[in-house]
Amino acid sequence: MSAARALSLVVERELRLSFRRPDQLLQPLVFFLIVTTLFPLGLNLQLSLLKDMAPGVLWTAALLASLLSLESLFKGDADDGTLEQLALSGHSLTLIVIGKTAAHWLLSGAALVLASPLVAIALGIPDTAFGTMFASLALGTMTLSWLGSIGAALTVGLKRGNVLLSLIVLPLAMPMLIFGAGATDRAIAGTSPAGALYFLGSLCVFTCTLAPFAASAALRITLE
Amino acid sequence: MNTAADGLGVEGVHVWRGDRHVLKAVSLHIKPREVLHISGRNGSGKTTLLKVASGLLRPEQGRVTWLGRAISDVRSDYQRALAYASHEPALKGDLTALENLRFMVGLKRRASAAELTGCLQRTGVAGCADLPVRVLSAGQRRRVAMARVLGVRALLWLLDEPFTNLDAGGSETFAALIAEHVSEGGMAVVVAHHELVLPAEARRLELPG
Numbered sequence: 235m236s237a238a239r240a241l242s243l244v245v246e247r248e249l250r251l252s253f254r255r256p257d258q259l260l261q262p263l264v265f266f267l268i269v270t271t272l273f274p275l276g277l278n279l280q281l282s283l284l285k286d287m288a289p290g291v292l293w294t295a296a297l298l299a300s301l302l303s304l305e306s307l308f309k310g311d312a313d314d315g316t317l318e319q320l321a322l323s324g325h326s327l328t329l330i331v332i333g334k335t336a337a338h339w340l341l342s343g344a345a346l347v348l349a350s351p352l353v354a355i356a357l358g359i360p361d362t363a364f365g366t367m368f369a370s371l372a373l374g375t376m377t378l379s380w381l382g383s384i385g386a387a388l389t390v391g392l393k394r395g396n397v398l399l400s401l402i403v404l405p406l407a408m409p410m411l412i413f414g415a416g417a418t419d420r421a422i423a424g425t426s427p428a429g430a431l432y433f434l435g436s437l438c439v440f441t442c443t444l445a446p447f448a449a450s451a452a453l454r455i456t457l458e
Numbered sequence: 459m460n461t462a463a464d465g466l467g468v469e470g471v472h473v474w475r476g477d478r479h480v481l482k483a484v485s486l487h488i489k490p491r492e493v494l495h496i497s498g499r500n501g502s503g504k505t506t507l508l509k510v511a512s513g514l515l516r517p518e519q520g521r522v523t524w525l526g527r528a529i530s531d532v533r534s535d536y537q538r539a540l541a542y543a544s545h546e547p548a549l550k551g552d553l554t555a556l557e558n559l560r561f562m563v564g565l566k567r568r569a570s571a572a573e574l575t576g577c578l579q580r581t582g583v584a585g586c587a588d589l590p591v592r593v594l595s596a597g598q599r600r601r602v603a604m605a606r607v608l609g610v611r612a613l614l615w616l617l618d619e620p621f622t623n624l625d626a627g628g629s630e631t632f633a634a635l636i637a638e639h640v641s642e643g644g645m646a647v648v649v650a651h652h653e654l655v656l657p658a659e660a661r662r663l664e665l666p667g
Contacts, residue, residue, distance in 0.1 A: 240565055247553075247561040254552035254590075315546030316562075322512055323565040324537040458515045 240325045244333030245340075252341050258303070262342050263349055266299035270353040281358050288357035289418035292350065292367070293374070293411050300342040300375050300382070301403060305396045307338055307386040312456060317390075321457055327450035335383040335446070343375025359422060366421035366431070373434040374414040380441035381406050387452035409437060463526035465489040465645055466614055471510055471520035473503070480506050481517070486663055488645045490613070493636060496649045498665030504649045505545060507665065508618050511647060512542045538566060541612035545619050547603040551592030555583065555602045558591055563609035577605040582631055596623040604632060615639060615646040 252259050273291045274284055311317040320330045347368055354367060385402040389395030417430035465488045473481040480503040488494045496504050509515040511522060513529045513536065522529045524536040549558045559574045578584045581601040586594055591602065600623050607615055615636070621629050636646050648660075 243561060243564050250557070251550060251552055310550075314550070315544045315548035316550065318512075318514060318542065318544050319548045319562055320565070321514060322537050322540060322542050323562075324534050325565060458509075 237325065237329055240323070241329060241333045244320075244330055245337045248334055248337030249340070252337075258306070259341060262299040262302045263345050265302055266295050266346055266349060267353065269295040269298065271356055274356065285358045285360075285422065288354070288359050289415040289422065290411075291357060292353055292359070292418065293371075293415040295353070296346050296350070296371055296375060297378060297404070297407055297411060299346060300378050301400055303338065303342050304379075304382040304386050304403070305389070305399055307334060307383060308390045308453060309386070309395075312390045312453075317453065318457060321454070327453055328446045331383055331387070331446045331449045331453070335379050335449075338383075339376050339379040343372065343379055346375055347371045359418070362424075363418060363421035366427045367418050369431055370414045370417040370427070370434055373431070373438045374410040377410050377434070377438045377441050378403070378407055380438075380445035383449040384445050384452065387449040387456070390453065391456045410434065413437075465492070465525070466511060466647070467523040467526075468507070468511055469521050469523070471507070471517040471522070473506055473510060473515065473517050475506070481510070482666075483520070484665070485520075486511075486647075488614075488647060490643045490645055491640055492645055493640050493660040494645075494647045494663060495660045496647065496663045496665065497651060500651065502665040504651070504665060505618055508542075508616050508647065508649055512540065512616050513537070539613045540616065541607040541610040541614070542616045543603050543607050543618060543620060545622070547599040548606075549591045549599055549602055552590060554588050554590055555594070555605075556587040558602065559606055559609055562606050566610045566612075569609055574605070574609050577608040578602065580608060580631075580635065581605045582628065597625060597628060600624055601628060604635065608635065613644055615644065615648075617646065618649045619651070620648065621650055 270291055273287070308317065311320065321327050323330070350367055350371055351364060354364065359367065382399070382403050385399045388402065389399045392398060413430040413433045417427035417434065420427040420430065468484065468486045471481050471484050472479070484507060486494060496507060498504050506515065510517050513522065513533065524532055524539070529536045548562070553561070555578060556571065556574060559577065560571070563569050563574060575584060575587055578587050581604045583598050583601040583605065586598055586602070591599060594602065600620070604620060607617070620632055624632065636648065640646055
């Protein structure tokens with residue numbers, strides 16, 4: 235049994251499970267759309283001012299939305315004994331974590347990236363900045379999923395771990411917010427966002443190489 | 459210390475859970491064609507012992523060996539030779555019985571849908587193959603979990619209270635499956651707190667509690 239086949243099996247299982255629960259699948263997306271529409275309504279801003287705030291609003295909402303579904307990343311499997319089976323499957327737990335986290339990103343981060351043009355139009359972000367917005371959101375949400383996998387693994391044994399999970403993950407997500415919103419900001423202003431995007435890319439590579447090991451170590455402790 | 463070079467060996471294992479000394483110098487050996495029935499009162503550490511044997515829980519003292527080597531050295535070989543059925547059936551309610559089997563067995567070996575349906579048939583739940591597991595009864599879930607153990611085709615079975623929620627017919631079916639597995643050269647460690655319909659030659663290990 236090759237590692238690649240096991241990985242695809244884990245991803246397929248996660249996707250299939252999620253599509254059986256469309257309500258949970260749509261929650262982060264609807265949250266993202268509603269929060270970002272609340273800002274223009276509540277602030278009664280001029281369009282020019284709104285455009286200045288738009289990257290920050292977009293990014294904060296995206297981070298919170300993808301945080302919503304993080305708690306369930308390992309919790310269901312830990313509660314019903316599936317995690318034990320996965321840990322004894324003959325594959326490294328790190329591989330399983332990679333598969334589950336990748337599936338989580340496809341269902342939360344990638345979905346947010348696809349929905350972001352709607353929000354961008356509502357916030358008055360010019361379509362010349364869409365490319366940068368897509369790239370920065372994709373890298374940022376991916377980094378958040380990797381970071382979140384550590385938080386989710388650490389809090390998997392707790393009854394109400396959601397608040398603690400946010401407290402662990404959000405401070406670590408601040409660099410992504412700064413550089414992600416910064417990149418979008420620059421693209422709106424018409425200057426090159428390359429520096430910020432490179433930084434986001436390096437964060438993503440950094441977390442995706444280390445987080446699976448940390449998360450699987452945390453899960454192993456939970457299993458004892 | 460004698461090592462079971464042809465099976466599973468647990469040697470002088472001590473486990474502490476917080477302040478409680480759950481396992482005190484417990485040893486067990488099991489070779490092919492053997493059934494070991496672990497019994498003991500509630501809280502005597504039966505499940506803990508099974509977790510130690512599976513490698514999920516590392517003992518504070520003592521060692522667990524597979525074919526004479528520490529399981530931490532042969533982890534993936536050991537896990538491939540192992541089918542562990544925990545007290546929870548470890549099934550996803552939103553997936554059908556067959557899908558559950560496909561994913562969990564699929565991680566260990568390639569198995570066709572027909573073969574997995576055959577496993578469900580042997581445990582008596584072939585009719586539930588395409589039903590989501592959440593609509594099944596506790597006993598039917600137990601049977602699906604047992605079908606997973608069959609599907610994995612492992613040498614060593616570690617079963618934690620497999621007879622829970624089963625009707626009389628189910629208990630007999632499971633006992634027959636265990637006997638068949640053992641007669642084909644397999645090994646089974648069965649945790650159960652009550653008397654069983656296990657084969658007569660099953661060895662007993664009673665945990666003091």
